[in-house]
Amino acid sequence: MKAKSIKGKSPEEIKSEMEQSMADGFKPTLAIVFLSVSQDRKTICKILDAHGIAIFGATTSGEFIDEVTEKGTVVMLLLDMKKDHFQIYLEDFPEKNYRETASGIAKRAKAKFTKPAFLISGSHMETDAEQLLFGFEDVVGKEVNVYGGMASDDYTFTEQFVFTNGMESKQGIVALALDENKILIRGRATCGWNAVGTEKTVTKSEGNHVFTVDDVPVLDLTTKYGGLENVSPDNQGLLLEIAASLPLQLQREKGDPVMRPGLVVDWSDRSFYCSGSVPQGSKVRFSIPPDFDVMEKVIKGVEELKASEMPEADALIVFSCAGRILSFGPMMNMEIEGVKNVWCVPMAGMFSNAELGRATGGNLEMHNLTTCCIALKER
Numbered sequence: 001m002k003a004k005s006i007k008g009k010s011p012e013e014i015k016s017e018m019e020q021s022m023a024d025g026f027k028p029t030l031a032i033v034f035l036s037v038s039q040d041r042k043t044i045c046k047i048l049d050a051h052g053i054a055i056f057g058a059t060t061s062g063e064f065i066d067e068v069t070e071k072g073t074v075v076m077l078l079l080d081m082k083k084d085h086f087q088i089y090l091e092d093f094p095e096k097n098y099r100e101t102a103s104g105i106a107k108r109a110k111a112k113f114t115k116p117a118f119l120i121s122g123s124h125m126e127t128d129a130e131q132l133l134f135g136f137e138d139v140v141g142k143e144v145n146v147y148g149g150m151a152s153d154d155y156t157f158t159e160q161f162v163f164t165n166g167m168e169s170k171q172g173i174v175a176l177a178l179d180e181n182k183i184l185i186r187g188r189a190t191c192g193w194n195a196v197g198t199e200k201t202v203t204k205s206e207g208n209h210v211f212t213v214d215d216v217p218v219l220d221l222t223t224k225y226g227g228l229e230n231v232s233p234d235n236q237g238l239l240l241e242i243a244a245s246l247p248l249q250l251q252r253e254k255g256d257p258v259m260r261p262g263l264v265v266d267w268s269d270r271s272f273y274c275s276g277s278v279p280q281g282s283k284v285r286f287s288i289p290p291d292f293d294v295m296e297k298v299i300k301g302v303e304e305l306k307a308s309e310m311p312e313a314d315a316l317i318v319f320s321c322a323g324r325i326l327s328f329g330p331m332m333n334m335e336i337e338g339v340k341n342v343w344c345v346p347m348a349g350m351f352s353n354a355e356l357g358r359a360t361g362g363n364l365e366m367h368n369l370t371t372c373c374i375a376l377k378e379r
Contacts, residue, residue, distance in 0.1 A: 067337035077348035102135025149319030149352030318349030
């Protein structure tokens with residue numbers, strides 16, 4: 001399978017880059033498209049439609065195809081994957097039936113492929129992404145390979161979109177189903193955020209909606225712990241501060257803790273929605289950003305993935321949390337370059353609202369403030 005990555009600041013630039021990439025006879029059948037919400041999605045899709053290219057798309061808070069991170073642009077990973085080896089699905093979940101929606105996609109994919117694997121992205125800030133993962137597990141089994149990230153929106157926390165040919169959704173899921181007998185997909189999610197303070201108990205929650213921790217409204221506890229100021233609906237930077245600087249860390253009986261930052265505040269009771277489930281009675285701690293050595297940890301994790309599961313790859317897809325670039329700034333370039341150099345193959349990546357993948361030695365889970373690297377290889 002041949003792959004090429006391109007980027008541009010406008011549909012015109014993307015069209016030109018595509019034509020150049022295909023000048024040598026390269027005929028892509030599939031495009032992984034990451035773009036800013038400010039870009040003209042419909043025109044970009046029409047360009048791909050004209051070439052008969054299937055689209056897996058998501059909006060972002062930044063994009064990259066190499067160590068240089070962009071914002072407000074379009075990046076693409078173009079693949080000449082055989083059309084019999086993949087299928088793209090897009091479904092809405094306005095009723096918040098996340099698990100059922102994912103199960104429905106998994107059933108359709110399983111009817112097409114005996115061993116399906118999935119690359120997914122979802123939209124809407126209240127989405128419980130972990131329930132999407134459970135939906136795939138319900139149908140295919142615990143060992144199913146599902147990786148991806150949640151769409152973002154240039155840090156506006158308003159509307160995010162997933163899209164494919166002729167369709168998009170601001171409250172839905174786009175899924176690329178792969179025939180794993182033909183296409184190998186493997187990934188690794190690495191976090192590294194540090195827990196601080198004592199364990200606290202989630203005293204009231206429903207799914208990913210956390211009401212109280214230690215019987216205190218979770219927003220009030222976060223405000224007190226972080227010394228936040230101007231905690232009101234008028235503070236447009238508040239959500240970003242909570243998500244990127246004071247995330248909850250859900251403790252696990254087995255395996256590494258997972259991040260659960262607040263993403264949407266319900267001002268009526270000062271609760272908030274996280275991007276994954278936080279069970280009532282579970283233990284949480286607050287977190288602070290990691291040191292710069294976590295970038296070395298990410299690169300080492302990808303090197304271990306290559307050594308143990310994926311000695312060769314045709315292409316690489318990266319979902320990195322939007323909160324990480326806020327913490328690391330230009331230093332993120334070092335991590336991205338290090339990851340790319342592991343296989344030295346075409347890559348496309350985005351800064352996302354949540355990351356989906358299997359942590360080192362762990363279960364398939366929804367992560368935050370994490371980097372998830374996914375490698376593809378035609379068998």
